[in-house]
Amino acid sequence: MERLNIEGWLEQAPPRETLIIRDDQYDLPELQKIFYLSRKKKINIKLLDSGKLTSLELGTLTFTPFSFYTSDSVRKDFQELVLLTGILRAKHCYSYYFIQSELKSDSAIFNAPEIFKSVFITNREERQNPELLSRLSELAFRTGTAFVYYHHGNPEGTLAENGHKGVWIHLSDKSFGQQNEDLIVDLAREMKKKGGQLVVHVDRGQEYYFLKRLSDNSCFLIFNLPVEHSSKIYALESYWQRRKLPEGAFYLYPHIIA
Structure with missing residues (x-):
């Protein structure tokens, strides 16, 4: 959101709206004012960490609950994160952690995933080891x-090994071929059995029968393309549009593959 418009937006926003804001766009007094105005309207704040603020400075914002989104590229000292998340959690401000680097067997996240409400990881830039993903998803469980994995590229059968309760795996149908359809449906079915959740982003045209099979197996569908009212798919889209992913199941925006 543009810096100059934020106070006007807060005045017009309905209660319990969500505000996503970077902590390096404002100085600390300005942030405190924004948080104060947000508290009056019960606005849900997602604060995106740039590493600019110290633990003490972040502590001055905890007079109203907010969600703190940080990453391994911003906060490289994991012990600092342990202390920081403890300060925030004591004030009912929960932390969300995005792993942007390659997961290693000695990655610090294996020591204390419980300090975060959700852990997000992606293979967009770095290939992720399936065994380490499985290990982390089980530890998070x-x-x-919550463990949220954004998978780019061809879906793999090993993804089902991460399907524990509290696990969310996001896929885009851009990487699907007809030969993948049964695999995707089986993945949704296996994750449902284990208590996990497959999320498929519908970014291109798909056959109704395939989408219906996914829906019947509790695959959460996010439609990113308009659907004609006359299409059989419209009823599916309307159903899933009414359903909302919990905050911990996606990174900042539900419709984006991180």
């Missing part, structure tokens, strides 16, 4: 942290 045991500690009560």
Whole structure:
């Protein structure tokens, strides 16, 4: 959101609207004012961390609950994160962690995933080891942290190994071929059995029968293209448009593949 428009937006926004804001767009007094105005309207704040603010400075914003989104590229000292998330959590401000680098067997996240409400990871830039993904998803499950994986490229059968409760796997249908359809449906079915959730972003035209099979197996569908009212798919789109992913199941915006 543009810097100059934010106070006007807060005046017009309905209660419980969501505000996504970067902490380096404002100085600390300005942020405190924005948070104060947001508290009056019960606005849900997602604060995107740039590494600019210290733990003490972030602590001055905890007079109203907010969600703190950080990453391994911004906060490289994991022990600092342990302390910071503890300060925030004590004030009911929960932290969300995005892993942008390649997951390694000695990555610090394996030591304490429970300090985060959700852990996000993607293979957009770095290939991720399936065994390490499975290890982290299981550890997140045991500690009560949501695990969200954005998979780019051809879907793999090993994805089902991550399908624990509290696990969300996002795929775009841009990478699907007809030969993948049964695999995707099976993945949705296996994740449902284990308590996980497959999320498919419908970014191009698909056959109604395929989408209906996914929907019947509890695959969450996000339609990013308009659907004609006369199409059989319209009823499916309308159904899934009414359903909302919980905050911890996506990184900042539900319709984007991170």
